[in-house]
Structure formats: C-alpha cells, structure tokens
Amino acid sequence: MSALDGRAAEPRPGLRLAECGLRGQITLRAGDLASSALVGAVEAITGVAVPEALSAGFAGDDRGAVWMAPDELLLFVPHAEVAGAVEMLEGALAGTHHMALDVSHARAVLRLEGADAAETLAKGAPLDFSEAGFPVGRARRTHLGGLAVGIWRRGPEEWELVCFRSFAHHLFAWLETSGVEGAEVGRFGV
Secondary structure: OOOOOOOEEEEEOOEEEEEOOOOEEEEEEEOOOOOHHHHHHHHHHHOOOOOOOOEEEEOOOOOEEEEEEOOEEEEEEOHHHHHHHHHHHHHHOOOOOEEEEEOOOOEEEEEEEOOOHHHHHHOOOOOOOOOOOOOOOEEEEEEEOOEEEEEEEEEOOEEEEEEEHHHHHHHHHHHHHHOOOOOOOOOOOO
C-alpha cells in the first residue's frame, strides 16, 4: 500500500501534485559506483546507465536510477521485481563493499507538474530551480519546507520528490499549500 493511496491535487490551474503510488525502490551503497560489476547490474535492473553525480536517468515511470551521494544510488524497479533485483545485485557485487536494501515501503515519491512547479519548489528549498540552475536530469538532496528530500527534474515542468514515508502527508500538504494562487515567490517570472 502506498503512503498516500494515490492522492492527487491541483493547488491552482495548471499545477498538479500527485503521489506516484507504490514504487520499487532500492538503496544501493557501494565503495565504487564505477565498477564494471555494479554498472552492469544497475543497467540490467533499471534499463539506464549509472547516473553521474547530481543526476538521474529513467526508462519510464517505474525504472530508473538517481545519484544520491558519492557512494549511493536510489534505484527504481517495478515493485514486484524488487526482491529479484536485490538478489541480482547481491550476486553481482559479492565480495565487494556494498549494501543493497529494499526501501520501497520506507519512502514515498511525489510528482509536481506544471509551469508553476519551479515557483512552488523555490518557496521552500535553498536551490536554484531555473532551467540553467537545475536542468532536466539533475538530482539533489536538500530540505524542502523543513523536510529532508531527494528531488529530480524529469522534464521541463515535471519534478519528483522522495521523502520518508512518515513525512509524506506533511510534504504533500506543504506542496499543496505552497502552490495555491498568490503563493508565488516571483523568482521565475510566473
């Protein structure tokens, strides 16, 4: 069961917020994200290359990889495939310093879409959400509205955020409230 049961809202016309539902998520920590064994396993599981620092790559909604730290990736696979993917990673990385952990039920993923999405995010995080400062494919860990989140830009007007499941209601409410008409910060000329 997902954290918010697929909850969705439209804080103002053209700004859409939704929980992405239950996604298969694997935290992969390793001493060498560039090792051929890790690169091959990640590509086989997710369908995308290991992302470079501060970036993300996706093959559809349910497969992808996000760089989270110099030794950490967040992998997305269909929920039904998580156990097999973790087993594959364990086999491919046997004998190396690593950890592959199913975090599907520990985290929630939200999607914010629309021309005003960057405006809404700018209200609560110390980042430059402009196209130049945060281009499509960029990923960061930060604080948004006082909560620790991972955030990546999937398209010109499409963002995803991951947080601990226990904070999903708070993050959703913060984004919904911050996105209402009149709450713009004026950073991006909206």
